[in-house]
Amino acid sequence: MTQLRVDAQENRARIVDAARALFAEEGLAVGMREIARRADVGPATLYRRFPTKQDLIDVAFxxxxxxxxxxxxxxxxxxxxxxxxxxxxxxxxxxxxxxxxxxxxxxxxxxxxxxxxxxxxxxxxxxxxxxxxxxxxxxxxxxxxxxxxxxxxxxxxxxxxxxxxxxxxxxxxxxxxxxxxxxxxx
Amino acid sequence: MTQLRVDAQENRARIVDAARALFAEEGLAVGMREIARRADVGPATLYRRFPTKQDLIDVAFxxxxxxxxxxxxxxxxxxxxxxxxxxxxxxxxxxxxxxxxxxxxxxxxxxxxxxxxxxxxxxxxxxxxxxxxxxxxxxxxxxxxxxxxxxxxxxxxxxxxxxxxxxxxxxxxxxxxxxxxxxxxx
DNA sequence: GAATATCCGGACGCCCCCGTCCGTTACGGT
DNA sequence: ACCGTAACGGACGGGGGCGTCCGGATATTC
The missing domain is CATH 1.10.357 (Tetracycline Repressor; domain 2)
Structure with a gap:
């Protein structure tokens, strides 16, 4: 992984923010979809950056x-x-x-x-x-x-x-x- | 409600037992389907006896x-x-x-x-x-x-x-x- | 041993999530 | 300004839960 394009970086950041908020409020059981929606991002984008929920959890916490x-x-x-x-x-x-x-x-x-x-x-x-x-x-x-x-x-x-x-x-x-x-x- | 047929009584009892066990083990979030499966009963039978989950909760607890x-x-x-x-x-x-x-x-x-x-x-x-x-x-x-x-x-x-x-x-x-x-x- | 009311559960249409694919968009280097 | 490519997200097929309907099975009554 060399360097993300700036728009991709922004999206990634919004995803992490959304995940942080939702994990805090609702617990780990929130769906990937819900996180993507809150981040205003398509599901594919979420999965591209974080293939596994655990990946997202690690970063978010x-x-x-x-x-x-x-x-x-x-x-x-x-x-x-x-x-x-x-x-x-x-x-x-x-x-x-x-x-x-x-x-x-x-x-x-x-x-x-x-x-x-x-x-x-x-x-x-x-x-x-x-x-x-x-x-x-x-x-x-x-x-x-x-x-x-x-x-x-x-x-x-x-x-x-x-x-x-x-x-x-x-x-x-x-x-x-x-x-x-x-x-x-x- | 006059009197349930004996087979219906049996089914009702099995439903309540299943609900009790599942509520205790898994919490109130268990699906009606899962309760029905555990009671070895069709979904319709469960809903016929307990139209609402709250009805079932009341009886089970x-x-x-x-x-x-x-x-x-x-x-x-x-x-x-x-x-x-x-x-x-x-x-x-x-x-x-x-x-x-x-x-x-x-x-x-x-x-x-x-x-x-x-x-x-x-x-x-x-x-x-x-x-x-x-x-x-x-x-x-x-x-x-x-x-x-x-x-x-x-x-x-x-x-x-x-x-x-x-x-x-x-x-x-x-x-x-x-x-x-x-x-x-x- | 029939007649009948009661009861059963498979199946239906609806919705939502899952993880992935692929045609389209737009960034960034030249 | 242009082009190659990283990145996007809508859409797909699969799976499961929801509450309901209805044709068939079964208990009860006579």
């Missing part, structure tokens, strides 16, 4: 992925492990609540092959870091000792349920607050 | 609705309001986790008319009771004073997110435990 990465890295670098941990939970919960598709994309296993989408790779890098953060927070006596990584995924997954009502940031923050109070060591 | 009602009533009758409250949260969370469709059906507003499905009526009866339980638990100093009914719905909605992973009872129980620890007054 690149920004969120960076954001996610920043949240985790910053949390892990915090000298106070509990503050780092609660910051991660808080921010990831809010991020989820603002983007219906992202957690789905982040959590989804890619079908049994070696496909290894960008997102999968990121996940594999971030999870061990989080596990370490959890360990440190527990050692510091701040995080309940029976906490496991499964619990973390549990909480993040639960955040997805918030979408059934209204994806208010306030609601997400409140939820994170309650959960974090439940996770603190007594 | 009758049992869960009773169960839900029992959970709430028993919780409200508990002389220890915190024990009652936590029992409600715990059991409703587990109930949710076992049934993808139920919370959706219970939460859904019926479209702006006076339709008033059975489920809607139940909800309108149970919510005030819960509000009272919340008030008593707070007065007893067991439930965090800033708790609101919105928080309760928030938590129950969040429970729906658990379905994205695996609807284990254990996971649901664990989630309820964490949340309840977060809701307890300090």
């Amino acid at each position: 690149a920004e969120e992925l960076q954001q996610c990465r920043r949240i985790v890295v910053e949390g892990c670098d915090d000298p106070d492990p509990w503050r780092g941990f609660s910051s991660v939970v808080h921010h990831l919960t809010v991020l989820n609540s603002q983007n219906r598709g992202f957690v789905a994309a982040f959590t989804a296993q890619d079908p049994d092959g070696e496909v290894r989408s960008t997102i999968t790779r990121q996940r594999q890098e971030l999870l061990p870091r989080l596990a370490d953060l959890v360990r440190r927070a527990q050692k510091a006596g701040a995080l309940r000792p029976d906490f496991t990584m499964d619990d973390l995924l549990l909480v993040l997954q639960a955040g997805r349920g918030l979408f059934s009502v209204r994806p208010t940031k306030a609601a997400a923050r409140r939820f994170a607050e309650i959960v974090l109070d439940g996770l603190r060591a007594r | 009758a049992e869960e609705l009773q169960q839900c009602r029992r959970i709430v009533v028993e919780g409200c009758d508990d002389p220890d309001p915190w024990r009652g409250f936590s029992s409600v949260v715990h059991h409703l969370t587990v109930l949710n986790s076992q049934n993808r469709g139920f919370v959706a059906a219970f939460t859904a507003q019926d479209p702006d008319g006076e339709v008033r499905s059975t489920i809607t009526r139940q909800r309108q009866e149970l919510l005030p009771r819960l509000a009272d339980l919340v008030r008593r638990a707070q007065k007893a100093g067991a439930l965090r004073p800033d708790f609101t009914m919105d928080d309760l719905l928030l938590v129950l909605q969040a429970g729906r997110g658990l379905f994205s992973v695996r609807p284990t009872k254990a996971a649901a129980r664990r989630f309820a435990e964490i949340v309840l620890d977060g809701l307890r007054a300090r």
Whole structure:
């Protein structure tokens, strides 16, 4: 791929924008057609740039992925492990609540092959870091000792349920607050 | 409607069973066709008995609705309001986790008319009771004073997110435990 | 064992999505 | 200004769900 023609670049950009918006609002289940319509582009153009929905997902969530990465890295670098941990939970919960598709994309296993989408790779890098953060927070006596990584995924997954009502940031923050109070060591 | 012919009764029963199973496993979005196939019945037969999906939902969730009602009533009758409250949260969370469709059906507003499905009526009866339980638990100093009914719905909605992973009872129980620890007054 | 009302399900027309093909448009280098 | 080619999108065949209709099958009644 040398260089796209400028009109093609514009179309590609509009497609990515549309996909971002629709994935965030409606989730990953939106049809390719709907994305194309929103981008004001024919179906063929969409498929030409992104033969697979996964290709589109990878590009559309690149920004969120960076954001996610920043949240985790910053949390892990915090000298106070509990503050780092609660910051991660808080921010990831809010991020989820603002983007219906992202957690789905982040959590989804890619079908049994070696496909290894960008997102999968990121996940594999971030999870061990989080596990370490959890360990440190527990050692510091701040995080309940029976906490496991499964619990973390549990909480993040639960955040997805918030979408059934209204994806208010306030609601997400409140939820994170309650959960974090439940996770603190007594 | 006088009395169904016995073969028709059998078919109706199989339809309800199929709907119950599919709603629980897949959610309310399952197609009428799929329900009919699972019940080993033609589409027309399904539509003859249940012209609307809501009709089918009402009948299919009758049992869960009773169960839900029992959970709430028993919780409200508990002389220890915190024990009652936590029992409600715990059991409703587990109930949710076992049934993808139920919370959706219970939460859904019926479209702006006076339709008033059975489920809607139940909800309108149970919510005030819960509000009272919340008030008593707070007065007893067991439930965090800033708790609101919105928080309760928030938590129950969040429970729906658990379905994205695996609807284990254990996971649901664990989630309820964490949340309840977060809701307890300090 | 017929007569009859009840009930069944295959089939229909409609709509929408899927991924692809190909005739047309318009960009960009000369 | 011209031309080669990248890029476009309407249209296609296939598949599936929707709610309904109607000719045939079956339970019930006498």
